[in-house]
Each structure stands twice: as structure tokens, then as C-alpha cells.
Amino acid sequence: MTAPTPRPGSVALITGGTGGFGRALAAKLSEREVTVVLADLDSERARATAADLGAQFEVLDVTDRAANVALVERIEAQHGRLDAAYLNAGISAAKSDDEVDLDEFMRVVDVDLFGVVYGTLAARPAIQRAAGGAIVVTASLAGLSPMATDPGYSVAKGGAIAFVRSMAPRLAREGTTITAICPGFADTAIIDRIRDQFTAAGFPVLSADEVADAMLTAWTSGEPGAAYVVQPGVGTVPYRFKGVPSARTQSGETAVVPEALRPPSMR
Ligand SMILES: NC(=O)c1ccc[n+]([C@@H]2O[C@H](COP(=O)([O-])OP(=O)(O)OC[C@H]3O[C@@H](n4cnc5c(N)ncnc54)[C@H](O)[C@@H]3O)[C@@H](O)[C@H]2O)c1
Numbered sequence: 001m002t003a004p005t006p007r008p009g010s011v012a013l014i015t016g017g018t019g020g021f022g023r024a025l026a027a028k029l030s031e032r033e034v035t036v037v038l039a040d041l042d043s044e045r046a047r048a049t050a051a052d053l054g055a056q057f058e059v060l061d062v063t064d065r066a067a068n069v070a071l072v073e074r075i076e077a078q079h080g081r082l083d084a085a086y087l088n089a090g091i092s093a094a095k096s097d098d099e100v101d102l103d104e105f106m107r108v109v110d111v112d113l114f115g116v117v118y119g120t121l122a123a124r125p126a127i128q129r130a131a132g133g134a135i136v137v138t139a140s141l142a143g144l145s146p147m148a149t150d151p152g153y154s155v156a157k158g159g160a161i162a163f164v165r166s167m168a169p170r171l172a173r174e175g176t177t178i179t180a181i182c183p184g185f186a187d188t189a190i191i192d193r194i195r196d197q198f199t200a201a202g203f204p205v206l207s208a209d210e211v212a213d214a215m216l217t218a219w220t221s222g223e224p225g226a227a228y229v230v231q232p233g234v235g236t237v238p239y240r241f242k243g244v245p246s247a248r249t250q251s252g253e254t255a256v257v258p259e260a261l262r263p264p265s266m267r
Pocket of ligand 1: 015016017018019020021022039040041060061062063088089090091092111112138139140141182183184185186187188189190191
């Protein structure tokens with residue numbers, strides 16, 4: 001399938017933008033005449049990567065709430081609009097002991113979950129001012145199935161998926177589609193520590209390019225609140241969440257949640 005094309009002249013922000021997925025996506029967006037802003041922690045590597053791609057680089061620690069807001073303001077001031085926010089920055093635990101290192105657990109949740117929350121809230125008004133667009137969160141398969149070696153990562157990614165699904169109705173009313181991408185293991189720096197084990201076992205890993213194609217499609221034709229699984233040999237498929245059993249009334253009918261407890265878009 002040929003990846004669809006965003007409107008030329010659009011402006012996209014990618015957090016964690018100089019990492020594996022960010023680079024692959026930035027190249028695809030630039031080819032489609034999208035202005036790309038790569039936001040990442042400051043380093044020589046990050047700056048050089050952005051320069052190689054011909055993309056604008058902005059320093060951002062996604063765990064800094066005010067910095068997320070300030071960055072979006074700078075993008076709007078400079079480019080006049082923001083059409084898509086790829087909330088893609090992420091880390092995993094540096095080691096996998098039997099003991100759970102709580103400091104590391106909290107750090108992973110801070111970056112991978114709260115970074116997504118802050119980024120969404122910062123980008124939302126700007127994308128609305130651009131008459132709608134997309135927020136695409138890089139979650140993980142680890143948010144849909146347990147990751148025994150890294151519980152903090154699984155919690156953060158599962159939380160990010162729940163956040164995407166919960167925010168989707170109110171954002172859709174503004175013309176903004178929020179989606180989550182849930183890749184299996186992919187060949188980027190984040191798997192450096194465990195790559196040899198995949199190779200030795202002959203376990204297939206995704207290329208960054210395959211994931212970037214899914215990220216692109218999520219912008220142009222994603223369904224609000226969808227979580228797209230990306231797996232080697234499978235491609236990109238929406239995850240079908242099983243229905244949670246509803247409450248029943250005394251007469252055995254499905255109980256309807258009181259109107260005041262539903263978001264305005266669902267009343
Ligand atoms: N590669 C995989 O196997 C895989 C699978 C599923 C999901 N993911 C997710 O994909 C996303 C992109 O990861 P990747 O595979 O390209 O790895 P990567 O390590 O190449 O890129 C991650 C980027 O995030 C940046 N980052 C880390 N902490 C940050 C912070 N506090 N503020 C701003 N930027 C920060 C890093 O500097 C790096 O550039 C992550 O959210 C990751 O969890 C990766």
C-alpha cells in the first residue's frame with residue numbers, strides 16, 4: 001500500500017524526533033513537503049541528526065510541562081500553524097532485574113506516559129486553531145500485552161493507550177484525530193541492549209521505516225482513539241479491544257451511564 005500524503009505546507013512536530021522512528025518519519029514527511037520540527041533532549045548527536053535531515057531542531061524534555069507549551073507557541077509563532085504532533089519520545093528501563101527499581105519505574109512513566117499527556121494538552125489548542133489535524137502517540141505492543149522484563153514500560157504504554165482512547169471523543173469534536181501506534185520490537189537504539197538475543201533466536205524485528213509508514217497513515221486516515229498494532233509479517237492492524245461487560249439493571253437490561261457522567265461529545 002502506498003502511504004497517503006498529508007497536505008503540503010503542513011507543520012508537524014515529532015518529539016524524540018532524532019531517534020530511530022523520528023528520523024524515518026521526518027524523512028517521509030519532508031519528502032511530502034511537510035515542515036518538520038524535531039524536538040529532543042539536547043546533544044551533539046541530536047543536533048547533527050536534524051541538520052542531516054534538513055529539519056529544524058528544538059530542545060525539549062517532554063517531562064517539562066511548561067517547555068511543551070513554550071515549544072508549541074514557538075512553532076505557531078514561526079510557522080503560523082501546527083497540524084500534527086507526533087508524541088514519540090520514549091525510554092525503557094536500562095536493566096531488567098528481578099527487583100523493581102522504583103526510581104527507574106517512575107522515570108519511564110514520567111517520559112512515556114506524562115510526556116504524552118503534557119504534549120497532547122500543549123498541542124491541542126494549536127491544532128484546533130489550524131482547523132484540526134492529528135496527534136499520534138507512539139505507544140507499544142507492551143501497552144497491550146504484559147512486559148515481564150520492564151513493568152514500568154508496560155504501565156506507561158498501557159496508560160498512554162488508555163489516555164488516547166479517553167481523549168479521542170473530545171478531540172474528534174474539534175477535528176483532531178488522536179491515535180496510538182503499538183509496534184512490536186523494532187530495530188532502533190532502544191533495543192541495543194537486547195538486539196543480539198533477537199538475532200540469535202532468529203526473531204523478526206520491524207524496520208523503523210515500517211513503523212514510520214504506520215505513523216504517517218495514522219495522521220491522514222487514523223480513526224479517533226484507535227490503537228494500531230504493527231508487527232513483522234502482519235503489517236499495521238487496528239487492535240480490537242474486547243467489550244468490557246456492562247452493568248445490568250435489576251430487570252437484566254444493559255445499564256446506561258448517567259448523562260452527566262458522559263463527556264459533552266457523547267451526550
Ligand atoms: N524500537 C522499538 O522496539 C519500539 C517498539 C515499540 C515502541 N517503541 C517506542 O517508540 C518511540 C521511539 O523510540 P525509538 O525506537 O525510535 O528509540 P530511540 O531510542 O531511537 O528514540 C527515542 C528518542 O526519544 C528521546 N527522548 C528520550 N527521553 C526524552 C525526553 N525526556 N524528552 C525528549 N526526548 C526524549 C531520545 O533522545 C531518542 O531520540 C519510543 O516511545 C519507544 O518507546 C519502540
